[in-house]
Amino acid sequence: MATKAAALQAWLEGFGLPVYRDSAVPGEAKMPYITYDLPTAAFGTQCNSEVNLWFRTSSEAAPNSKAEEVARALGLSGVLLPCDGGGMWVMQGEPFCNAMADEDNAVKRRIINLTIEYMTSY
DSSP states (O other): OOOHHHHHHHHHHTTSSOEEETTOOOTTOOSSEEEEOOOOOSTTOEEEEEEEEEEEOSOSHHHHHHHHHHHHHHTTTOEEEEETTEEEEEEEEEEEEEEEOOSSTTEEEEEEEEEEEEESOO
């Protein structure tokens, strides 16, 4: 069974972009890509996680569309990702998505907030 990090990584890879932990983006990474952090906690505890969608474009269309794709995948009740002898329930956080400005006007970033409840054996 997958670890917590492997389960979230695999789910995010389903959105068709390269995915990196926020602390492990390779220097040669080309946009668009996704970064994420993953705090972990004990059984029944909820944590907030941040997913970033990074695009180099003059248009808001692609980043907005990808954020909507993530929202649709989560739906109103979230998704359960099997991991570590149980699962992690990934839901839309509040606020769900914010646009973040960058010094480079061609860089478009969407910050997606997730709430994750752990139902794992450790």
